[in-house]
Amino acid sequence: MVTNLLFMSLLGILFIQCSIDRTIIPINKAELKLLKEFQQLDSVHSIQISSEDEPGQKLWLCLTMVSKNGKAPLMNQKVHLYHTSNNGDYEPADLNDESTARLNGFAITDAMGRIFVQTILPGDYGSSSDNRHIHTTVEDAIPEAYDINFKQYTGLLGKNFIKGSDQHFIANLKQTKNNTLVVILTMEIKKAQ
Numbered sequence: 259m260v261t262n263l264l265f266m267s268l269l270g271i272l273f274i275q276c277s278i279d280r281t282i283i284p285i286n287k288a289e290l291k292l293l294k295e296f297q298q299l300d301s302v303h304s305i306q307i308s309s310e311d312e313p314g315q316k317l318w319l320c321l322t323m324v325s326k327n328g329k330a331p332l333m334n335q336k337v338h339l340y341h342t343s344n345n346g347d348y349e350p351a352d353l354n355d356e357s358t359a360r361l362n363g364f365a366i367t368d369a370m371g372r373i374f375v376q377t378i379l380p381g382d383y384g385s386s387s388d389n390r391h392i393h394t395t396v397e398d399a400i401p402e403a404y405d406i407n408f409k410q411y412t413g414l415l416g417k418n419f420i421k422g423s424d425q426h427f428i429a430n431l432k433q434t435k436n437n438t439l440v441v442i443l444t445m446e447i448k449k450a451q
Contacts, residue, residue, distance in 0.1 A: 278388060280410045285432040285440050293440055296320040296374040305363040307339060307377035312361075314344030314378030316438040319406070319429075323371040323396065326424065326446040331371030335450060336397040338364050339375060342390075346381035357393065379408070379431075379439055388413040400449035401425060406441070424448065 285293065296318075308314070319339075323332040340362035342348050349360040361380075365373040380390045390411040394404045407420055409430045420426040425448075429441040 278410065278413060282410055282431045282433050282439065285434055289432060289440070289442055290434075292442055293318065293320060293434075296372060299368060299372060299374050302366050303368045303372060304374040305339065305365040305376070307341075307361050307363045307375060312344070312378050314381070317377050317379045317431075318438060318440050319373075319375035319377070319392070320440070320442045321373050321375065321394075321406075322444045323367050323373070323447050323450070324444060325450055326448045329446070331369065332367050332396070332447055332450050333369050333371060335367040335371070335399075335447075336364060337367060337373055338362065338395040338397070339377075339392055341377070341380040341392040342383050344378055344381045346383050348383075357395070379411075382411070389416060394445070396447050396450060398450065399447050404445060404447065406443065406445075408441075 323335055323337065324330060325332060338357070340348075340357055340359040342359070343361060348356045350356050351358040351360070361377065365375065367373055380392060382389055388411050390408050392406045394406060395402045396404065403425060405426045407416060407426060407428050409428050412420070412428060417428065420428050424446070427443060427445055429443045432440045434440060
């Protein structure tokens with residue numbers, strides 16, 4: 259009896275530690291002000307990856323690219339972003355190249371290294387759950403590939419992997435009053451040109 263209680267208690271603790279906190283808090287006033295600044299960027303520094311009628315929850319990304327070694331803003335850097343649809347499919351134009359995903363686009367960073375992205379929250383890819391992410395390629399950086407993962411949709415194993423990687427970023431989702439998800443993230447890019 260005591261052994262069963264101990265086992266159940268340990269199992270409960272393990273479950274709590276491994277479960278994902280899906281809480282998404284509202285955007286605060288300072289973040290809202292920053293969001294408005296990103297929304298006012300020139301069109302060359304903004305991209306709308308998904309159409310207005312794309313199924314899924316709207317997501318806005320306020321991304322700032324800086325050099326990993328000096329933290330200087332990466333100006334005029336071409337950034338390609340792509341991800342799965344709401345149901346987890348890339349639907350690539352070239353079946354051998356997922357970077358040709360239906361939901362993809364390019365933007366150029368401004369003088370402060372910023373781009374604004376309008377899209378939807380990607381779905382889980384493949385048979386895995388809790389692996390939602392957006393692929394980001396920074397042209398002429400070494401390496402070029404970086405991923406944006408979402409705290410509320412990344413499991414413990416994924417979070418541990420991300421901690422050991424400088425090409426993967428974990429973004430904390432916030433939400434506006436109309437339930438649009440917002441990410442404000444600075445990405446440190448290695449050996450950018």
